[in-house]
Amino acid sequence: MSGQAQVQLSDVVRRYGGPSGLQALGPVNLEIRSGEFFSIVGPSGCGKSTLLDVAAGLVAPTSGSVRFEGKELHGEVPDGIGVVFQEDASMPWLSVRDNVAFGLRTSGLPKKEVADRVDHAISFMGLAQFAGHYPAQLSGGMRQRVCIARTLVLRPRLILLDEPFGALDQQTRLLMGDELLRLWRETGATVLLITHALDEAAMLSDRVGVMSARPGRFIDMIDTKWPGDRDSRIVSDPKFGALTARLWSSLREESLKTMGRVA
Amino acid sequence: MSDLSLETEQATIAVRRRFRGFDAIVLTLVMLALWQAIGSWTQGVAISPPLQTLVYLVSLLRTWMFWDHAAATLEAFCLAFMLSALIGLALGLIFGVRRFAGEVAEPILAGFYTIPKVTLYPVVLLLFGLGMSAKVAFGVMHGLVPVTLFTLGAVRNLPPVLVRTARALRLSPGRTMRWVLVPACLPDIVNGLRISFSLSLLGVLIGEMFSSQRGLGFLLVNGMAQNNVPLSTAIVTVIVAIAIAANTLMLRAGRRFARRPEAVAR
Amino acid sequence: MRWRHAALIVRSAILAFLIVLLELCCRAGFIDSLAVIPPSEMIASMVDQIRSGELNASIATTFSTIFIAFLLAVVLGTAIGALIHRWSRLRDVADPLLASYYSVPTFIFYPLLVALLGLGKAPLVVLGILSAAPAVVISTLSGLDSVAPVLMKLSRVHRLTPAQTLWWIVLPAALPHLFTGFKLALSYALIGVIAGEFILSGTGLGYAISYAYQSFDNRTMYGAMLFVLLVAVTANGILYVWEGRLARRRSRG
Numbered sequence: 001m002s003g004q005a006q007v008q009l010s011d012v013v014r015r016y017g018g019p020s021g022l023q024a025l026g027p028v029n030l031e032i033r034s035g036e037f038f039s040i041v042g043p044s045g046c047g048k049s050t051l052l053d054v055a056a057g058l059v060a061p062t063s064g065s066v067r068f069e070g071k072e073l074h075g076e077v078p079d080g081i082g083v084v085f086q087e088d089a090s091m092p093w094l095s096v097r098d099n100v101a102f103g104l105r106t107s108g109l110p111k112k113e114v115a116d117r118v119d120h121a122i123s124f125m126g127l128a129q130f131a132g133h134y135p136a137q138l139s140g141g142m143r144q145r146v147c148i149a150r151t152l153v154l155r156p157r158l159i160l161l162d163e164p165f166g167a168l169d170q171q172t173r174l175l176m177g178d179e180l181l182r183l184w185r186e187t188g189a190t191v192l193l194i195t196h197a198l199d200e201a202a203m204l205s206d207r208v209g210v211m212s213a214r215p216g217r218f219i220d221m222i223d224t225k226w227p228g229d230r231d232s233r234i235v236s237d238p239k240f241g242a243l244t245a246r247l248w249s250s251l252r253e254e255s256l257k258t259m260g261r262v263a
Numbered sequence: 264m265s266d267l268s269l270e271t272e273q274a275t276i277a278v279r280r281r282f283r284g285f286d287a288i289v290l291t292l293v294m295l296a297l298w299q300a301i302g303s304w305t306q307g308v309a310i311s312p313p314l315q316t317l318v319y320l321v322s323l324l325r326t327w328m329f330w331d332h333a334a335a336t337l338e339a340f341c342l343a344f345m346l347s348a349l350i351g352l353a354l355g356l357i358f359g360v361r362r363f364a365g366e367v368a369e370p371i372l373a374g375f376y377t378i379p380k381v382t383l384y385p386v387v388l389l390l391f392g393l394g395m396s397a398k399v400a401f402g403v404m405h406g407l408v409p410v411t412l413f414t415l416g417a418v419r420n421l422p423p424v425l426v427r428t429a430r431a432l433r434l435s436p437g438r439t440m441r442w443v444l445v446p447a448c449l450p451d452i453v454n455g456l457r458i459s460f461s462l463s464l465l466g467v468l469i470g471e472m473f474s475s476q477r478g479l480g481f482l483l484v485n486g487m488a489q490n491n492v493p494l495s496t497a498i499v500t501v502i503v504a505i506a507i508a509a510n511t512l513m514l515r516a517g518r519r520f521a522r523r524p525e526a527v528a529r
Numbered sequence: 530m531r532w533r534h535a536a537l538i539v540r541s542a543i544l545a546f547l548i549v550l551l552e553l554c555c556r557a558g559f560i561d562s563l564a565v566i567p568p569s570e571m572i573a574s575m576v577d578q579i580r581s582g583e584l585n586a587s588i589a590t591t592f593s594t595i596f597i598a599f600l601l602a603v604v605l606g607t608a609i610g611a612l613i614h615r616w617s618r619l620r621d622v623a624d625p626l627l628a629s630y631y632s633v634p635t636f637i638f639y640p641l642l643v644a645l646l647g648l649g650k651a652p653l654v655v656l657g658i659l660s661a662a663p664a665v666v667i668s669t670l671s672g673l674d675s676v677a678p679v680l681m682k683l684s685r686v687h688r689l690t691p692a693q694t695l696w697w698i699v700l701p702a703a704l705p706h707l708f709t710g711f712k713l714a715l716s717y718a719l720i721g722v723i724a725g726e727f728i729l730s731g732t733g734l735g736y737a738i739s740y741a742y743q744s745f746d747n748r749t750m751y752g753a754m755l756f757v758l759l760v761a762v763t764a765n766g767i768l769y770v771w772e773g774r775l776a777r778r779r780s781r782g
Contacts, residue, residue, distance in 0.1 A: 282621070287622065308644055366532065367540045377719075377762070377765040378761050379724055382727065382738055385742040386754075389563070389564035390565070457632075458631075465634040469636070487640050511629060514628055
């Protein structure tokens with residue numbers, strides 16, 4: 001883990017519908033170190049996904065700047081970033097293997113290299129048995145694994161995940177969390193995870209940022225100081241309970257604000 | 264995330280609504296201009312221009328002859344549509360509930376739909392002779408299949424959870440039908456009826472064109488034969504207006520039914 | 530699986546039974562022989578006409594007209610559909626038009642087309658296009674609608690060019706809907722062209738049927754009719770099966 005900031009958001013504000021439009025996010029200041037596992041939690045509608053879009057370069061900030069590895073982003077996704085979305089982004093017309101290989105279509109790599117990387121990613125994500133299947137034949141969890149494998153083949157240095165396990169049941173989620181940690185350790189990539197599940201953030205991350213209700217700003221930043229070889233069994237550590245409690249105490253008021261707005 | 268996207272969506276809808284009225288007027292003017300252009304370019308040989316048509320139509324609506332023909336069409340159409348609707352609903356219900364029968368019948372119905380029914384017209388004429396029964400037969404021939412297919416689909420695609428809910432609430436079969444099943448199927452059935460309406464009308468008009476001395480279809484053919492261009496244009500206008508009006512009304516009705524919440528035990 | 534095969538067998542049996550029933554009724558005289566001829570005669574007549582080459586010219590004319598109308602309808606329909614999809618203002622105007630389009634009987638415009646374009650292939654092709662193109666527009670719109678927004682985001686993450694996005698994501702995602710549109714286009718073009726030929730034409734299968742009817746030549750008429758029906762059912766049947774295969778792979782597996 002080098003000390004250099006890989007991702008820098010400076011005074012980022014994002015509005016929809018022009019200069020006097022709805023402010024979804026900000027101002028946000030954030031620095032993520034290379035190789036860090038950073039999670040963001042916050043009430044629904046606070047702009048977490050917008051933050052991810054800005055960090056990825058999918059969306060340009062209305063004001064402020066975003067930097068990835070020192071270079072400023074202007075609404076275009078740079079090389080070296082992988083994104084796993086909340087919705088199922090597997091392509092139903094391609095087999096698992098072709099889905100995973102999709103990211104390398106434009107890479108210009110020789111066929112053998114592509115095949116090697118694809119095979120590696122597929123077996124890494126435990127999908128070797130299903131390489132010839134189609135997404136429609138797989139469960140939700142497996143489809144997300146396909147999407148993660150597809151991101152993996154590109155060897156990204158930064159992996160952004162937007163509530164990737166939101167549609168899964170709790171037990172699958174815990175196991176997928178372990179998979180994510182394994183992935184993080186073996187690739188050495190930086191991980192930015194957006195989640196609404198406090199326990200997930202608490203057990204997986206090096207650092208957790210808590211966002212306020214819309215417009216989202218960081219109201220708390222917690223260092224977990226977990227060991228690098230952790231997995232889901234860390235729930236038995238007493239610190240886990242304290243962490244989750246602290247997250248909730250920061251978050252509860254913000255969530256109530258959001259509930260009032262919606263209801 | 265949820266209410267953010269909702270608010271921006273509502274903002275966009277408001278903007279689009281502002282233009283909608285204006286665009287509709289522009290479109291109408293464009294279509295009228297096109298009509299006028301074709302009419303004058305062909306020097307009234309094929310189609311008469313809008314204004315002339317309108318004038319002719321107004322005077323036509325004052326004649327007893329027109330309403331006599333219109334009544335003939337209306338009579339045949341009502342009969343054809345009612346038969347299509349009733350038989351179609353019945354068949355659709357049967358085929359929807361009895362899965363296997365539905366499985367057997369559906370491709371036959373769908374296949375019939377794709378046949379150029381015009382090629383069967385001589386058979387209808389030979390079997391029913393000329394006159395009212397042939398017209399109604401044409402109408403039913405065209406209008407029956409959509410109602411059947413849509414009803415079949417609606418019944419077959421009923422979410423099972425609705426039936427389970429009705430049972431959990433201990434509703435009688437009658438109430439289950441009235442409060443749960445019928446409202447759930449209604450949007451699709453209305454769609455089927457809407458399409459059947461247009462097609463029954465089409466069938467009746469064709470029947471009149473080929474086999475009758477009365478009716479709007481006959482007027483149309485007669486107008487063309489006598490080279491009375493304003494007449495044929497006026498009749499076409501009337502038919503188009505009725506078809507679009509009826510279709511729009513039924514579309515709106517269908518949408519209203521779709522928005523109603525499932526009427527489960529009051 | 531067995532369900533579908535059983536249905537196929539029962540369906541074929543029912544159809545066979547009905548044909549045999551019709552045959553017997555005609556032969557026995559229950560049905561007036563001046564109205565309907567026995568199915569065996571229909572088949573014989575059709576085979577004769579094909580063998581003797583009587584129908585060849587009509588077949589060539591009709592099929593070529595349908596094919597041209599179909600192709601143009603598909604090309605125009607897809608292009609217009611893509612255009613409308615891009616501009617939401619255009620779409621707001623077009624949606625109600627499209628919703629009401631098929632409620633108007635297109636054949637009433639056919640004499641107008643003849644008056645404008647003469648009595649040849651042109652009005653028939655135009656009639657075919659007018660019948661078929663809107664279905665393609667509608668299905669192109671629903672196909673483009675069906676492309677999940679997350680896939681468009683994915684294309685930006687992978688930094689695809691617009692052309693790559695279109696070819697690798699939009700088209701495959703929209704394909705089931707597009708294919709349905711093509712199937713409908715063929716169906717409507719066929720119906721439109723033959724109806725046109727029947728109403729007012731000098732050549733083609735529709736005209737052949739109409740002429741035979743007016744000449745009281747039932748045998749020829751039924752033979753030609755049977756041929757048209759078989760062609761329609763077969764062409765649509767093939768496309769229907771193809772469409773089903775496409776959908777099945779993506780939805781249930």
